[in-house]
Amino acid sequence: MNLKKMVAESAVKYIQDGMVVGLGSGTTAHWFIKKLGQMVKDGLEIKAGATSVESEVLAKELEIPIVSFEEIDHIDVTVDGADEVDPGLNLIKGGGGALLREKIVATESRELIIIVDESKLVKQLGKFPLPVEVIPFALSITQQKVEELGCKAGIRVDQENGRFKTNNGNVILDCEFEKISNPEELTQKLNMIPGVVENGLFINLAKKVLVGYKNGNLEILGRSGE
Incomplete structure (x- = not known):
């Protein structure tokens, strides 16, 4: 089925x-x-x-x-x-x-x-890596700031084209938090980081x-x- x-x-x-x-x-x-x-x-x-x-x-x-x-x-x-x-x-x-x-x-x-x-x-969000859309400019700085929130943030790659690009021309960081105990707080902290466009917490x-x-x-x- x-x-x-x-x-x-x-x-x-x-x-x-x-x-x-x-x-x-x-x-x-x-x-x-x-x-x-x-x-x-x-x-x-x-x-x-x-x-x-x-x-x-x-x-x-x-x-x-x-x-x-x-x-x-x-x-x-x-x-x-x-x-x-x-x-x-x-x-x-x-x-x-x-x-x-x-x-x-x-x-x-x-x-x-x-x-x-x-x-x-x-039961709790976070087992699936949280996607965070970021602009390409100063990517390593943004990646470091995201990781300071308690995750390992990997740059998404496309098997055909190398680094994955969104329809908006941005980059995705896939962030391994393992568990997200306070989604509301995390979404606010992520979106306060310069370079972060949006995150995948709805x-x-x-x-x-x-x-x-x-x-x-x-x-x-x-x-x-x-």
């Missing part, structure tokens, strides 16, 4: 005619975009904005109407994946390198729906998390109090 495909296709029930939809990035979001394209072909009328070049290319191939974020004043729903999800629905994202655009879109969305398989659920942004299990079950997690 393809868990990513199952949970991604289950998310389309939250999409309605007339919505502005944010399209996430990565392998799970890929399946959501493909299902959404099928629905558009069947008559669903939406506008969509993509969080990565790859997602935009796929959406255009499927004839999903893509608009620039400069052309819209709101986003109704964004559907995206995650690398880790804790019990409070805080996330680590950015394994695919699109964390900056993903966070901009997530923050401006009325509802952020995260789609994952059960392997992404954790705090209090997800409204729902759809989780696919190997036994075929689908669980819908919501933030407490909502």
Whole structure:
């Protein structure tokens, strides 16, 4: 059973005619975009904005109407994946390198729906290396400042092109903290470092998390109090 495909296709029930939809990035979001394209072909009328070049290319191939974020004043729903999800629905994202655009879109969305398989659920964030997007200028200085927060920060590389570059022309530091006991405090400290553009901690942004299990079950997690 393809868990990513199952949970991604289950998310389309939250999409309605007339919505502005944010399209996430990565392998799970890929399946959501493909299902959404099928629905558009069947008559669903939406506008969509993509969080990565790859997602935009796929959406255009499927004839999903893509608009620039400069052309819209709101986003109704964004559907995206995650690398880790804790019990409070805080996330680590950015394994695919699109964390900056993903966070901009997530923050401006009325509802952020995260789609994952059960392997992404954790009791505490940090086992997955935290991606931090930084500018190339004075990279070693920024890397040192990030490591002073208690991690080992490695520069992400691309097997084909050497150093990985984001869609924004920046560099990713993959930061091994092992465990992140206070995500709110860490995100503030990271973003105070000159040279850091954004980090992959998504705090209090997800409204729902759809989780696919190997036994075929689908669980819908919501933030407490909502």
